[in-house]
Amino acid sequence: MDIDVRGPRFGAALTTVVLAVVLITGNVWLLAWQTLAFALGAAGGVGRSPYGWLFRKVVRPRIGPPTEFEPPEPPRFAQAVGLAFAVVGLLGFTVGPEWLGLAATGAALAAAFLNTAFGYCLGCEMYLVLRRVTASAE
Template identity: 60%
Template sequence: MQVDPRGPRFAAGVTTVILIAVLVTGSWALLAAQAVVFALATVFGLRYAPYGLAFRALIRPRLAPPRELEDAGPPRFAQGVGFVFALVGTVGYATGTTWLGIGATGLALAAAFLNAVFGFCLGCEMYLLMRRFTAI
């Protein structure tokens, strides 16, 4: 499946805002909600992810058609990586191991910020490296 690359970048922007709110508030429930968003995108695909639905309904109709599409595999893998970090962070906050919650959330925030601001998808690059090494 092919996706408009602006969709995952939009999702990364929303994720960045959510993760900043988690770090400010220390809310494990908000981080758990973000983990659910990551899980939905990973399991059902970007097309059915909440931020993907919002992008297609609210943002994409106002934009010119994309110049190119990209494979959905790398961003979907990146959502899975985000899910793992959000899950670890949620467990950290919920169990009182705040340093774990902050650390995992901070790492997820760094990756989301890189994608939202610079268009550099860290999880996508991990996916491509893994594909390269498993193809050998």
């Protein structure tokens, strides 16, 4: 079942804020929260993430029904990519080196910002490229 395209973009906006605060403050617990949000989105789809739930319950009723939809697989893959970067970020901040935590968190922030500001989902594009490559290899 296709999803409302506004949901993942809303989630990316919240992710952008969370990751920016992590980079400014170095708050590992906040990065752990974002890692959990990514994990839930990767495991159950963006609708199962905390930001997807918030969009569905609070935002969507106020902005009306969607006019555009997208398949759920690319945003779900993007959540898995975000999860990988967040885990590396957590490792960098907790075990070291700190630059690794900063770099991984910064990369995740850049991807979330691209989706928020321009509607360009880097992880979704990676998913489509991987699908093309694996389809042509068969």
